[in-house]
Amino acid sequence: MTDDASVVRARAAHVLEADALLTSSTIEERARWLAEAASAVAHKAHDRRDALAEATGLSVPMIEWATRTTLGTITEDAMLALARDTSMEIGRASEPISMLSMVLAGNVFTASVRGIVVPLLFGIPVLVKTSSRETMFPSMLRDALRLADSGLGAAMSLVAFPGGDIECEAALIESAEAVSVYGSDETLAAISSRAPDTRLIAHGHGVSVAYCGASALDDANIGNTIDGVSLDICAYDQRGCLSPQIVYVQETPQCSAADFAARLATEGLGPRSRSLPRGPLPMAVGAAQAQWRGMAEVEGALLRGDTYAVAIREALPIRWSPAYRNVTVAAVRDIDEAIEAMLPIGTNLKCVGANSASISEIETRLGSSAALHAYACAIGSMQTPPLDAPADGYPIWHGLFRA
Amino acid sequence: MTTRAELKARVEALITSFEAGRPFDAAARDELIEDLATWQARRIPEYGRLQRRGVWPPALPTDVFRFRRIAAHPEERDLRTFRSSGTTCSERSVHLYCDLGLYDFAARVAARHMLFPDLDRMRLVILAPHEDEARDSSLEYMLARFAEWFATQCTWVWQRGALDLERLTEQLRSAEASGEPVAVLGTSFAFVHAEDGLGDRRFELPPGSRIMQTGGYKGRSREFDSEVLLTAIGARYGIAAPRIIDEFGATELSSQMYSTTLREELDGSVGPRRLWVPPWVRATPVDPDTLEPVDGDTVGILRIDDTANLDSVCCIQTADLARRLHDGIVVLGRAPGAIPRGCSLAADQALGEQ
Numbered sequence: 148m149t150d151d152a153s154v155v156r157a158r159a160a161h162v163l164e165a166d167a168l169l170t171s172s173t174i175e176e177r178a179r180w181l182a183e184a185a186s187a188v189a190h191k192a193h194d195r196r197d198a199l200a201e202a203t204g205l206s207v208p209m210i211e212w213a214t215r216t217t218l219g220t221i222t223e224d225a226m227l228a229l230a231r232d233t234s235m236e237i238g239r240a241s242e243p244i245s246m247l248s249m250v251l252a253g254n255v256f257t258a259s260v261r262g263i264v265v266p267l268l269f270g271i272p273v274l275v276k277t278s279s280r281e282t283m284f285p286s287m288l289r290d291a292l293r294l295a296d297s298g299l300g301a302a303m304s305l306v307a308f309p310g311g312d313i314e315c316e317a318a319l320i321e322s323a324e325a326v327s328v329y330g331s332d333e334t335l336a337a338i339s340s341r342a343p344d345t346r347l348i349a350h351g352h353g354v355s356v357a358y359c360g361a362s363a364l365d366d367a368n369i370g371n372t373i374d375g376v377s378l379d380i381c382a383y384d385q386r387g388c389l390s391p392q393i394v395y396v397q398e399t400p401q402c403s404a405a406d407f408a409a410r411l412a413t414e415g416l417g418p419r420s421r422s423l424p425r426g427p428l429p430m431a432v433g434a435a436q437a438q439w440r441g442m443a444e445v446e447g448a449l450l451r452g453d454t455y456a457v458a459i460r461e462a463l464p465i466r467w468s469p470a471y472r473n474v475t476v477a478a479v480r481d482i483d484e485a486i487e488a489m490l491p492i493g494t495n496l497k498c499v500g501a502n503s504a505s506i507s508e509i510e511t512r513l514g515s516s517a518a519l520h521a522y523a524c525a526i527g528s529m530q531t532p533p534l535d536a537p538a539d540g541y542p543i544w545h546g547l548f549r550a
Numbered sequence: 551m552t553t554r555a556e557l558k559a560r561v562e563a564l565i566t567s568f569e570a571g572r573p574f575d576a577a578a579r580d581e582l583i584e585d586l587a588t589w590q591a592r593r594i595p596e597y598g599r600l601q602r603r604g605v606w607p608p609a610l611p612t613d614v615f616r617f618r619r620i621a622a623h624p625e626e627r628d629l630r631t632f633r634s635s636g637t638t639c640s641e642r643s644v645h646l647y648c649d650l651g652l653y654d655f656a657a658r659v660a661a662r663h664m665l666f667p668d669l670d671r672m673r674l675v676i677l678a679p680h681e682d683e684a685r686d687s688s689l690e691y692m693l694a695r696f697a698e699w700f701a702t703q704c705t706w707v708w709q710r711g712a713l714d715l716e717r718l719t720e721q722l723r724s725a726e727a728s729g730e731p732v733a734v735l736g737t738s739f740a741f742v743h744a745e746d747g748l749g750d751r752r753f754e755l756p757p758g759s760r761i762m763q764t765g766g767y768k769g770r771s772r773e774f775d776s777e778v779l780l781t782a783i784g785a786r787y788g789i790a791a792p793r794i795i796d797e798f799g800a801t802e803l804s805s806q807m808y809s810t811t812l813r814e815e816l817d818g819s820v821g822p823r824r825l826w827v828p829p830w831v832r833a834t835p836v837d838p839d840t841l842e843p844v845d846g847d848t849v850g851i852l853r854i855d856d857t858a859n860l861d862s863v864c865c866i867q868t869a870d871l872a873r874r875l876h877d878g879i880v881v882l883g884r885a886p887g888a889i890p891r892g893c894s895l896a897a898d899q900a901l902g903e904q
């Protein structure tokens with residue numbers, strides 16, 4: 148089902164009409180409304196987990212995990228805290244933009260949640276173009292927003308049309324003060340060229356990595372480290388931009404990178420493949436996977452499970468995996484060497500998961516790097532960013548306020 | 551200890567046996583693949599590092615040819631280097647030969663059986679560069695050999711990086727006038743460019759004529775659905791569909807596969823369009839997770855065990871999707887997201903630069 152340009156324009160007009168009601172509500176009212184809607188979506192997603200699994204290509208347990216962990220961040224307290232912090236950072240005088248249009252990608256189905264909830268919290272109507280691959284979850288969110296408050300709920304609407312439809316893209320953008328785009332660099336370039344005067348909030352192609360310092364490998368911590376890293380890898384079948392593709396391991400006399408990889412496979416990814424099974428492997432990914440795995444064996448070593456593989460190889464050159472739980476473990480001497488190995492990724496690096504003892508040092512290095520804009524977070528939480536986590540090197544409210 | 555000479559003799563015997571019309575011995579082929587793999591694993595460290603799974607030897611991914619030297623012989627014995635075309639990646643697949651004997655033998659016997667089974671020699675028109683203009687292309691090498699083996703006369707209508715539409719027209723009109731059958735051989739790209747450039751010029755090639763097209767589009771120019779291109783070529787050159795033959799080859803392979811259509815027409819049999827797999831080759835769609843053969847006509851990724859790959863690696867894992875069909879296979883093309891490459895890209899690059 149696709150919409151034509153006239154429908155896109157009508158929906159844009161409709162969400163703009165709801166602006167008055169939205170902006171006249173208080174931040175507390177909106178936080179309550181959004182939290183109620185998030186809770187309703189969680190229930191609905193549970194009821195429709197099989198259909199969501201079918202639509203997203205993820206397993207049912209993964210759907211349950213993803214909706215629970217994502218929607219669990221949409222609480223009244225978290226939203227009010229975000230509003231307070233934002234107000235302090237940008238000043239009360241800053242006005243929210245009049246309307247946000249959004250282009251979603253289909254790789255991580257819950258990625259729409261923060262992107263939609265945060266502007267609504269700040270009183271900004273949102274028109275969302277869903278991914279052609281996944282419309283079910285955004286529809287659930289829209290319905291829940293309207294059910295929780297029909298007046299405020301009118302400030303968010305969905306449209307669907309094929310990417311590259313110039314007329315529809317123009318209609319999507321023309322009423323918006325900013326457009327937020329999740330997608331490939333090609334998608335970003337295309338949208339940007341169609342609306343050179345509209346503010347672009349870019350969420351382009353991204354990858355993430357993890358760093359395990361020596362203390363993460365000692366007897367007291369290795370269990371938690373393996374548990375956290377394996378969760379980060381398995382979440383969303385490693386399809387998201389926050390999914391670690393490479394785990395840099397600071398080897399110790401007691402634990403080499405190969406030892407770590409073996410434990411990651413047998414104690415982490417193996418058990419996870421039972422509790423959070425991988426979804427079906429698309430054939431195109433399978434073709435790339437066969438190439439990547441073979442290359443890994445040639446260049447280093449490979450540990451294979453039924454639905455995962457761990458390559459042990461040098462940190463450079465980087466061989467990007469096709470995701471779907473194919474991860475590289477690379478030995479490094481220290482954080483310096485790990486950061487050096489990340490430099491070729493540049494601004495495409497979104498997040499560095501790190502063990503607790505290394506986070507602050509990683510943050511410092513990332514903060515002082517001109518080439519890297521990633522943020523650091525704890526291993527095990529890479530795929531569950533809090534509501535106020537930065538996005539693409541910027542605060543989550545970036546682009547939503549007039550200067 | 552098996553020697554190279556022994557292995558080469560066994561491959562030659564397998565091809566000779568087919569050429570002589572003797573019954574196909576799958577067990578002998580499979581045993582030869584096994585022995586080749588063992589011999590190659592000892593000489594090519596990259597291949598030796600692959601882990602064996604299941605009953606078959608491991609298959610080397612085609613990507614490895616982009617990054618590593620894959621040869622059982624030392625560099626000083628390199629005789630000929632074939633490289634894949636490619637624009638999206640700086641590294642191109644490299645296939646090194648110290649001896650082209652098996653390549654030539656396999657290419658000649660396969661083409662004789664599937665492309666020229668009815669005529670000893672015929673007129674050839676080639677929509678591809680001469681090998682002197684593309685020394686590192688295996689396709690151009692093969693076409694040059696076809697000119698030697700199968701041509702009464704051969705005209706290369708692609709010169710100095712351009713498809714010469716006037717020369718093509720002149721050659722085809724000449725064939726029409728003489729009634730002498732002609733074989734037009736080229737890449738899919740080249741046929742698309744001819745479609746774009748020939749306008750309303752149409753031909754009625756003489757009976758016995760045929761067309762061989764090879765290669766996909768590699769994301770480099772407007773793409774024709776294969777059925778649409780088949781129809782367009784048929785209409786353009788006045789050739790019936792069975793006489794439009796698809797060829798499947800790759801830089802990493804020494805043997806080629808051809809569609810069964812011409813052969814079936816000549817034999818008076820009927821079957822769906824599919825690729826014939828030479829009996830010295832084993833082509834198998836495999837499951838991407840297990841790398842084991844898929845059941846029935848399930849789509850898998852194509853593994854090709856080519857015994858003519860004596861001095862590199864016999865067992866190759868491609869990134870093409872394929873399924874079995876009757877006694878042959880259907881290649882569904884490169885999986886989206888896989889690194890595009892192929893013989894026909896060099897041709898398109900040249901055309902695109904005009």
